[in-house]
Amino acid sequence: MSEYDQWLLDGDVEAGLRLLRRITAQALRTGPFPPPQGYDRWSDDAVDELLVEMIVKKGGTAFLLDALASVDNQGSAERYLLATVQNFQKDQAKATEHGKLRERLKNVLGKDSRFMFVTSPHDGWRLVDGPAQWWQGDIADLHRTALQVRGVSIPSWNTAGPTAGPARHALTTVAVAVLTDVNGTVRAEDLAQILLERFRHEIAPESVGELFLSDDDEQIGRTDEKLEHALTGISAEELWARLTSEQRAIVPYLITPGDAAPLLGIGPKEAAARRAQVFELVRLATVDDPRADEVVMALLDIASPSAGPAEGMARLSREEPTDIEGRMSS
Amino acid sequence: MRAVPISLDASAADDSAAILSPESSDLACSLVVWLDDATSLPLRVLDRYLGSLTVDAGELDAAERGQPVLTHADERAVQRARLQDILDVFVAARWAPEGAGNLKELLGAADVKELAQALQEPPRTVIALRRGRASLSPEQAERLAPVIHLPVETLLAANPSLPEDLVADLDHPAYRAKVVALAERRNVDETEAWLTAGFAVAAVAHRQTEGEKPAWTDRLDRYFALVLDEP
Numbered sequence: 199m200s201e202y203d204q205w206l207l208d209g210d211v212e213a214g215l216r217l218l219r220r221i222t223a224q225a226l227r228t229g230p231f232p233p234p235q236g237y238d239r240w241s242d243d244a245v246d247e248l249l250v251e252m253i254v255k256k257g258g259t260a261f262l263l264d265a266l267a268s269v270d271n272q273g274s275a276e277r278y279l280l281a282t283v284q285n286f287q288k289d290q291a292k293a294t295e296h297g298k299l300r301e302r303l304k305n306v307l308g309k310d311s312r313f314m315f316v317t318s319p320h321d322g323w324r325l326v327d328g329p330a331q332w333w334q335g336d337i338a339d340l341h342r343t344a345l346q347v348r349g350v351s352i353p354s355w356n357t358a359g360p361t362a363g364p365a366r367h368a369l370t371t372v373a374v375a376v377l378t379d380v381n382g383t384v385r386a387e388d389l390a391q392i393l394l395e396r397f398r399h400e401i402a403p404e405s406v407g408e409l410f411l412s413d414d415d416e417q418i419g420r421t422d423e424k425l426e427h428a429l430t431g432i433s434a435e436e437l438w439a440r441l442t443s444e445q446r447a448i449v450p451y452l453i454t455p456g457d458a459a460p461l462l463g464i465g466p467k468e469a470a471a472r473r474a475q476v477f478e479l480v481r482l483a484t485v486d487d488p489r490a491d492e493v494v495m496a497l498l499d500i501a502s503p504s505a506g507p508a509e510g511m512a513r514l515s516r517e518e519p520t521d522i523e524g525r526m527s528s
Numbered sequence: 529m530r531a532v533p534i535s536l537d538a539s540a541a542d543d544s545a546a547i548l549s550p551e552s553s554d555l556a557c558s559l560v561v562w563l564d565d566a567t568s569l570p571l572r573v574l575d576r577y578l579g580s581l582t583v584d585a586g587e588l589d590a591a592e593r594g595q596p597v598l599t600h601a602d603e604r605a606v607q608r609a610r611l612q613d614i615l616d617v618f619v620a621a622r623w624a625p626e627g628a629g630n631l632k633e634l635l636g637a638a639d640v641k642e643l644a645q646a647l648q649e650p651p652r653t654v655i656a657l658r659r660g661r662a663s664l665s666p667e668q669a670e671r672l673a674p675v676i677h678l679p680v681e682t683l684l685a686a687n688p689s690l691p692e693d694l695v696a697d698l699d700h701p702a703y704r705a706k707v708v709a710l711a712e713r714r715n716v717d718e719t720e721a722w723l724t725a726g727f728a729v730a731a732v733a734h735r736q737t738e739g740e741k742p743a744w745t746d747r748l749d750r751y752f753a754l755v756l757d758e759p
Binding site: 257258260261263264267285289338341342345399444464465466467468470471472474475477478479482 | 535536537539550555556557558576578595596598599600601602603605606608609610612613614616617
């Protein structure tokens with residue numbers, strides 16, 4: 199009898215927990231995240247430490263009931279629990295990222311003459327030539343402003359040095375847009391949150407490793423030479439590398455939406471949402487719609503099993519008929 | 529039946545969903561109530577009873593909401609779409625045929641034995657089909673289509689329909705359990721058991737032309753007592 203059957207049919211919660219522990223160990227040992235402090239590998243103790251932390255933060259084992267209600271066999275139970283563990287790790291990484299980004303902004307914005315750091319009554323940022331009053335609006339408005347800034351991206355969280363220039367440019371460009379909109383001073387934690395959200399969706403969780411945000415030795419001198427690259431957006435290969443496996447699966451159907459749901463075995467609304475997600479990731483990363491069209495066409499080539507990335511890019515030309523603009527804005 | 533989906537992962541909630549505290553129900557955990565996705569569901573889709581939840585409407589209105597989804601890039605938009613797809617499947621779930629009931633005209637001229645052979649069923653099944661006392665399954669329609677030179681879709685669209693109130697009674701969990709028992713006993717799938725019970729009961733009712741007609745529930749009770757050997 200499988201762990202799932204024991205759990206569901208016999209009400210054996212211990213079997214559910216055993217399954218969770220096994221899946222957690224598997225997720226951690228094959229995943230990109232480092233073990234907790236004090237461990238040099240994902241030992242049984244390290245796995246248990248994370249498991250206990252997850253159960254405590256989720257307010258007990260009630261989430262297992264959700265798992266049981268959402269699956270119907272051993273395989274789907276394993277997939278569900280795997281996703282639960284991975285999501286928990288991503289959430290943890292995000293919490294850490296926020297703190298690191300606040301510190302990083304002191305360096306990045308602090309050395310940029312356009313920004314002024316304020317410490318009273320709490321930490322905050324404003325533009326040097328802007329008014330000093332504290333902003334008190336709806337933070338969702340600032341998130342929207344940040345999402346309107348196109349053509350800036352942080353290529354990955356896991357490299358140091360060479361990516362620092364585009365990363366610095368991306369952070370300061372969005373910060374200027376937000377602080378211009380604010381027309382005053384915004385709390386440092388809010389600005390960090392807005393910047394984190396602006397770039398969060400375009401970073402594939404698989405690429406999370408040693409966060410660049412903790413790298414204290416940023417190479418400021420590279421800003422200028424990397425500026426042009428950042429302004430023209432990213433290449434299709436760079437974007438492809440950041441997509442999750444789920445996002446990659448929808449790419450072949452970006453221009454044939456009717457086929458996506460039946461061929462991927464998903465519902466029509468999910469198919470539409472996943473297409474819109476990839477289009478939006480392209481939109482955020484590119485400077486304008488023609489450039490976005492090119493990236494989408496190149497993604498299609500990369501996703502095509504008959505063409506490697508190099509061949510796909512070679513076939514890409516401005517003369518290719520592209521009509522992505524309407525879909526990008528739909 | 530009016531229904532609203534509920535999930536347990538508060539971080540997946542957006543501003544269309546209310547987040548209830550663990551104290552609000554005997555499930556003792558935070559609940560995400562997808563208020564904007566409330567819809568009408570047929571009773572037949574309710575599979576398992578998990579527990580009961582009583583929430584004051586005022587508490588629901590005042591409850592905290594999730595953060596709004598501001599970009600299509602947000603993974604929560606995909607998660608909600610997935611939930612909506614599942615709901616759509618539930619809303620559309622049917623077992624009873626919704627045909628025009630003109631199978632008799634389509635099958636009338638053909639030889640009963642020939643049809644029975646094509647269907648791999650006894651001749652009485654063909655007679656039942658002709659009289660509107662049984663319906664064609666998609667598999668049966670595929671076997672029959674080349675014999676009488678009609679498309680599968682035409683045959684399925686000619687299936688007889690069942691009285692709506694009988695279908696509603698059969699959807700009720702009390703009878704659903706008996707339908708499941710019948711399916712297990714006859715080693716057929718649940719939909720086939722549903723159709724068998726529905727058409728058997730409707731046929732008996734159709735034959736009764738005199739006297740006061742009993743309620744469908746009385747007929748269903750008698751039918752299941754007979755086929756399941758219940759007292």
